[in-house]
Amino acid sequence: MTRWIALFPEAALGVTALLIFAALMTDRQRTWRARAAAFTGGALVLAASLLTLGRSEEFFWATYRVDAFSQLVKVGVAAGFLLSAAIVKDGAGQREDARAEIFFFLLTSAAGLVALASAVELVSLYLSLEIASFSLFVLVPLRDRFELGREAALKFLVVGLAASAVTLFGLSLVVGFTGTTRIDEIALQLPGLASQPAAVFGFALFLSGLLFKLAVFPFHFWAPDVYQGASHGVAAFVATASKVGALAVLARLITVAALTGTQLVMALAVLAAVSMTLGNLVAIVQHDLKRMLAYSAIAQAGYVLVGLVAFTPDGAAAALFYGLLYLLMNSAAFLVVARVAADGSNPTLDDLRGLHSRSPLLAATLLLALFALAGVPPTAGFVGKWFLFSAAMSQGWWFLVLLGALNSTVSVYYYLVAVKHAYLLPDERNRGPLPLSSGDRALCYALSGAVVLLGVFPTPLYQWAGRAARLLP
Amino acid sequence: MSGFPLLTVLLACPVLGLAGVLVTPARFPGVIKRIAAASAIAALAVVAVLWARFAPNRPGYQFLELTSWVPAFGISWHNGVDGLNLPLLALTSVVYLTGVLVMWELKERVKEFFAFMTLLVVGVFGVFMTLDLFFFVFYYEVAVLPMYLLIAIWGSTRKEYGAMKLTLYLLVGTALVVPAALALYWGAGLGSFDLTRLAAAHYARDFQLLVYPFLFVGFGILAGMWPLHTWSPVGHVAAPTAVSMLHAGVLMKLGAYGILRVAMPLLPEGAHYWAAATATLATVNIVYGAFVALSQTDLKFVIGYSSVSHMGIVLLGLSTLSEAGINGAVFQMFSHGIMTALFFASVGYIYDRLHTRDVGRLGGLSRSMPVASAFFIIAALTGAGVPGFSSFWAELLVFLGTLKTFPILAVIVVAALTVTLAYSIRVIVLAFFGEPREAHPPVADMGAFPSLPRAILVAFLLLFGFAPHLILDVIAPATRSLVRLLS
Numbered sequence: 028m029t030r031w032i033a034l035f036p037e038a039a040l041g042v043t044a045l046l047i048f049a050a051l052m053t054d055r056q057r058t059w060r061a062r063a064a065a066f067t068g069g070a071l072v073l074a075a076s077l078l079t080l081g082r083s084e085e086f087f088w089a090t091y092r093v094d095a096f097s098q099l100v101k102v103g104v105a106a107g108f109l110l111s112a113a114i115v116k117d118g119a120g121q122r123e124d125a126r127a128e129i130f131f132f133l134l135t136s137a138a139g140l141v142a143l144a145s146a147v148e149l150v151s152l153y154l155s156l157e158i159a160s161f162s163l164f165v166l167v168p169l170r171d172r173f174e175l176g177r178e179a180a181l182k183f184l185v186v187g188l189a190a191s192a193v194t195l196f197g198l199s200l201v202v203g204f205t206g207t208t209r210i211d212e213i214a215l216q217l218p219g220l221a222s223q224p225a226a227v228f229g230f231a232l233f234l235s236g237l238l239f240k241l242a243v244f245p246f247h248f249w250a251p252d253v254y255q256g257a258s259h260g261v262a263a264f265v266a267t268a269s270k271v272g273a274l275a276v277l278a279r280l281i282t283v284a285a286l287t288g289t290q291l292v293m294a295l296a297v298l299a300a301v302s303m304t305l306g307n308l309v310a311i312v313q314h315d316l317k318r319m320l321a322y323s324a325i326a327q328a329g330y331v332l333v334g335l336v337a338f339t340p341d342g343a344a345a346a347l348f349y350g351l352l353y354l355l356m357n358s359a360a361f362l363v364v365a366r367v368a369a370d371g372s373n374p375t376l377d378d379l380r381g382l383h384s385r386s387p388l389l390a391a392t393l394l395l396a397l398f399a400l401a402g403v404p405p406t407a408g409f410v411g412k413w414f415l416f417s418a419a420m421s422q423g424w425w426f427l428v429l430l431g432a433l434n435s436t437v438s439v440y441y442y443l444v445a446v447k448h449a450y451l452l453p454d455e456r457n458r459g460p461l462p463l464s465s466g467d468r469a470l471c472y473a474l475s476g477a478v479v480l481l482g483v484f485p486t487p488l489y490q491w492a493g494r495a496a497r498l499l500p
Numbered sequence: 501m502s503g504f505p506l507l508t509v510l511l512a513c514p515v516l517g518l519a520g521v522l523v524t525p526a527r528f529p530g531v532i533k534r535i536a537a538a539s540a541i542a543a544l545a546v547v548a549v550l551w552a553r554f555a556p557n558r559p560g561y562q563f564l565e566l567t568s569w570v571p572a573f574g575i576s577w578h579n580g581v582d583g584l585n586l587p588l589l590a591l592t593s594v595v596y597l598t599g600v601l602v603m604w605e606l607k608e609r610v611k612e613f614f615a616f617m618t619l620l621v622v623g624v625f626g627v628f629m630t631l632d633l634f635f636f637v638f639y640y641e642v643a644v645l646p647m648y649l650l651i652a653i654w655g656s657t658r659k660e661y662g663a664m665k666l667t668l669y670l671l672v673g674t675a676l677v678v679p680a681a682l683a684l685y686w687g688a689g690l691g692s693f694d695l696t697r698l699a700a701a702h703y704a705r706d707f708q709l710l711v712y713p714f715l716f717v718g719f720g721i722l723a724g725m726w727p728l729h730t731w732s733p734v735g736h737v738a739a740p741t742a743v744s745m746l747h748a749g750v751l752m753k754l755g756a757y758g759i760l761r762v763a764m765p766l767l768p769e770g771a772h773y774w775a776a777a778t779a780t781l782a783t784v785n786i787v788y789g790a791f792v793a794l795s796q797t798d799l800k801f802v803i804g805y806s807s808v809s810h811m812g813i814v815l816l817g818l819s820t821l822s823e824a825g826i827n828g829a830v831f832q833m834f835s836h837g838i839m840t841a842l843f844f845a846s847v848g849y850i851y852d853r854l855h856t857r858d859v860g861r862l863g864g865l866s867r868s869m870p871v872a873s874a875f876f877i878i879a880a881l882t883g884a885g886v887p888g889f890s891s892f893w894a895e896l897l898v899f900l901g902t903l904k905t906f907p908i909l910a911v912i913v914v915a916a917l918t919v920t921l922a923y924s925i926r927v928i929v930l931a932f933f934g935e936p937r938e939a940h941p942p943v944a945d946m947g948a949f950p951s952l953p954r955a956i957l958v959a960f961l962l963l964f965g966f967a968p969h970l971i972l973d974v975i976a977p978a979t980r981s982l983v984r985l986l987s
Contacts, residue, residue, distance in 0.1 A: 403645045404641050414573070417682050428679040429675070432679055451652050451653055
């Protein structure tokens with residue numbers, strides 16, 4: 028029976044769901060209670076994931092696999108859930124009567140992501156992907172006082188369902204050619220199928236569902252609208268935990284399916300190149316901070332793909348490592364966005380003006396987060412990109428690496444423009460100091476510290492990611 | 501790790517300085533300045549110990565520190581000193597201390613200024629001491645980014661434009677260096693970023709010819725290589741005094757040092773193949789920089805273009821791949837660093853008092869502020885290569901090296917030297933002698949405290965001007981082994 032210990036994180040998720048549900052049943056201070064329940068439960072999930080980090084088991088007719096990789100991803104998802112719950116705070120920007128529900132639906136989405144990390148069979152993988160997405164389809168339209176939010180929600184739903192249909196079609200092709208839905212068995216047959224265009228095509232279509240979640244070109248259209256249209260906490264979850272989950276499965280699929288030499292690899296390389304370039308160039312002209320972060324996310328997804336096209340365990344390890352770093356740095360950026368616009372409105376670059384004097388801590392957090400996203404040492408973004416680019420270089424993708432490095436330079440421009448607003452330009456509206464609660468202060472220190480510490484000493488986390496990637500079946 | 505980790509201690513000086521500045525509340529600017537000064541003095545003391553205990557004739561690196569950092573990737577904490585980087589560590593510590601002293605009067609956002617400045621110094625020390633390619637690039641970028649904020653917040657003339665231009669140019673340089681560094685790693689197949697091991701690996705000739713330009717241009721941008729130098733004068737003019745000092749004095753040397761430490765030893769065949777091309781570019785630097793400096797009216801622009809010209813001398817010395825040339829290049833890096841720091845420190849003082857740097861509005865300064873003028877004139881004479889100051893020897897060595905390998909270029913460079921003399925004399929005569937062209941309110945001359953940092957710099961120029969062997973004895977053995985490696 029001890030093998031069921033490996034399912035502790037899932038059990039903790041169930042407990043958390045009950046806790047939040049109970050909080051939602053109450054009449055007074057629903058938001059506050061739901062938030063407390065989310066923190067307690069999230070911490071439980073995080074602890075359970077850390078506790079089971081070394082385990083390796085298979086469940087439910089070997090469709091659900093607990094291994095070092097899945098547990099590390101669960102740590103990331105749990106951390107992402109906790110950070111997003113902290114950023115949500117009182118749910119400003121969400122409809123008054125649906126604020127407490129944010130926590131419940133974020134949790135169900137996190138549950139989908141947790142299951143996604145362990146799914147080693149195409150149908151369970153598809154189902155967890157949908158659970159993760161549908162909860163977010165519910166949350167995005169509940170934005171308050173923002174007309175464009177409805178449009179964003181609709182776009183998210185329609186593009187999401189289209190991606191889902193494409194994924195299903197790809198799945199049917201793959202199953203038709205291989206006669207199985209188990210990833211390891213498919214992987215065994217893939218070398219023989221490499222010359223079958225329809226099979227490769229089916230596999231590519233299946234991947235597109237994950238590329239949609241990652242907002243890789245050409246599945247990126249929803250990202251800017253949803254980032255802008257969703258309330259800050261929800262957008263933070265879409266931008267962090269959701270990305271880590273999708274990224275992890277993509278890394279698993281790509282490592283298991285050694286597809287080197289097929290046209291699929293070239294296709295992924297092209298997507299990586301276009302995503303990086305498009306995301307960075309369009310981000311330059313953005314004025315809305317969350318839209319800028321969305322385009323930056325499209326570019327970041329491109330960087331991760333650069334590591335993944337290597338199709339090596341090194342590449343998967345680098346991608347997982349970068350995903351976890353990205354969670355931290357993007358959460359830090361969203362925390363600043365949410366606190367600068369505490370009323371839930373969408374902040375623009377001009378709202379950052381004078382931040383260094385209004386709240387030096389928030390300004391410093393923003394500085395570190397943006398430098399990390401730009402990949403500047405001593406922040407973690409630098410080592411993260413170094414590992415990704417190194418994986419690509421090991422397989423001779425030097426032009427992708429060069430393009431990635433040049434793109435990082437382009438990205439520095441718009442990140443510096445934001446830094447300029449926060450540090451250089453005076454606040455014309457004289458808004459006075461921006462007070463932070465002690466919890467927010469602690470979060471700022473923790474995230475900034477983690478971003479710098481992991482940048483200078485990445486060794487333990489990278490070793491874990493490397494071990495996880497090498498143990499993949 | 502063997503022995504006492506003196507180099508880590510050296511790096512810890514600015515790191516602790518940064519930590520100290522960060523934890524001190526912004527309402528105590530005096531304390532913050534003292535913390536920065538203390539960390540600078542400590543760094544200078546450590547460098548003095550290094551210099552005293554350094555044995556020039558022992559082959560290889562000294563004060564070695566080696567600890568595995570990311571074993572899965574072959575990244576190690578590997579520091580060492582030889583004759584090529586010891587002078588540059590010394591240069592950094594001198595400019596760091598004098599830079600802090602020069603900024604003693606700063607009143608605006610003191611905490612942030614010294615935080616960014618110490619971070620910048622961490623990067624510079626790191627580049628000069630590390631023997632690991634990963635950490636080399638890491639520190640290299642650490643040094644670039646604080647620059648943006650330092651210039652954009654505390655700078656003057658067109659500061660936002662200058663800061664952004666400088667940052668983007670330098671990052672394009674690193675964007676070329678990063679793929680090249682990763683190619684070196686995978687090309688060697690050793691699974692190690694250790695520069696000493698990579699230097700022992702042999703790369704195929706085609707690989708060397710392809711990768712060398714990436715490294716030379718990537719690092720060269722930071723060294724002010726023509727035609728990618730335009731960020732440099734603009735950035736220098738925009739930057740506040742201490743940042744100009746650090747930037748022109750030390751940061752531009754990072755680029756030349758990258759070529760010297762990474763590009764040349766790892767890719768010797770590439771260096772030979774491209775030598776004529778890089779030497780020609782360097783000559784263009786020297787001639788072009790000198791002529792443009794001749795036509796400038798802003799004192800800082802004159803210095804900015806003279807830096808472009810003088811860094812050309814460094815690049816030319818490196819391109820000769822000869823002992824004399826490389827000795828001269830390293831000497832010139834040190835000498836030019838001290839000299840430019842002095843230049844900017846003097847101009848900074850004048851600008852703060854008179855609020856203009858335009859030679860058309862100055863004149864007769866040697867009577868109203870004789871001490872400040874003297875410092876500028878000394879720097880200008882050093883720049884012109886007048887014997888008695890350290891640059892004379894450095895430039896002489898580079899010319900001797902060039903004469904053997906590229907005689908035609910040597911002739912051109914000697915001719916350009918007369919232009920250098922001309923622009924130096926021109927600004928001296930226009931700004932410091934004759935009658936004042938505009939009435940300025942009477943200002944006090946430099947007192948004892950502000951004179952101190954400038955006097956330290958002058959002392960170094962004179963010391964190595966009269967006793968060049970003090971530094972050449974340190975550089976020459978290391979150069980000899982490098983040249984042996986190159987041939």
